[in-house]
Amino acid sequence: MATADLAQAIEENHRALDAFLRGDAEPLKALYSQRDDATIANPFGPPARGWTRVAPTLEHAASYYRDGYATGFERISEYAALDLAYTVEIERYRSKVAGSAEAAPVVVRVTTIFRLEEDGWKIVHRHADPITSSRTPDSVLAH
Numbered sequence: 001m002a003t004a005d006l007a008q009a010i011e012e013n014h015r016a017l018d019a020f021l022r023g024d025a026e027p028l029k030a031l032y033s034q035r036d037d038a039t040i041a042n043p044f045g046p047p048a049r050g051w052t053r054v055a056p057t058l059e060h061a062a063s064y065y066r067d068g069y070a071t072g073f074e075r076i077s078e079y080a081a082l083d084l085a086y087t088v089e090i091e092r093y094r095s096k097v098a099g100s101a102e103a104a105p106v107v108v109r110v111t112t113i114f115r116l117e118e119d120g121w122k123i124v125h126r127h128a129d130p131i132t133s134s135r136t137p138d139s140v141l142a143h
Contacts (some may be wrong), residue, residue, distance in 0.1 A: 006085055007113055009121035014073055021068025021095045025058040032058070032123040033115060041127040043108070067103060068095025076109075083116040090132055105131050 003007040009031065032038055034051040040058060041047040048057040057100035074090040109132050113125040 004074050006080055006114065006116075006121050010087060013112060013123065014070060017070045017091065017093070018068075019060050021065045021070065021093050022056075023062050023066055025055075025062035028062075028123075029055055029058055033117060033124045035117075037122070037124065039125045041125075041129075043129050047127075068093055068106075071105075085114045085121070087112050087114075091128070096109075100120050106130075127129040 004113040013028070013031055016031055019025075019027040028081075033052060036050045038051050038054050039047055039049045040054045042057070044061050044064065045057065053064050070091065070093050072092040074092075075087060076090065077086075079086055088111050091110050092103050093109050094103045095106055096103050097106065103142070108128045108130055110126065110128045112123055114121045115124040116143070
């Protein structure tokens with residue numbers, strides 16, 4: 001395992017989020033595996049599986065952000081094996097979201113799984129949601 005290469009992939013992922021928060025999904029898409037088992041689960045819709053569904057899901061999510069940038073990444077956990085690695089982080093941004101005229105703070109918890117492929121470390125799964133503090137038990141009930 002090339003841990004330096006993995007550290008670089010994680011840093012590229014963080015940099016790609018700045019473009020994402022300006023509405024540009026392309027840098028993040030470039031870091032993604034294009035295989036059929038790639039997945040994305042974000043706050044804006046159900047999980048998507050396979051590159052043909054992941055790519056438009058990333059584009060759709062990026063379209064909600066404007067004039068944004070990442071303000072910090074708090075690493076909660078990480079693990080790396082020979083060809084698979086993950087990070088669990090709290091990501092913090094400032095961005096205009098949807099039709100908002102004002103930039104506001106955005107905080108999400110994120111699990112990102114990386115896989116070593118022929119052309120380097122690629123994101124094979126990303127799950128992001130806004131749950132970053134304790135919630136009541138009834139918050140899991142479907143409405």
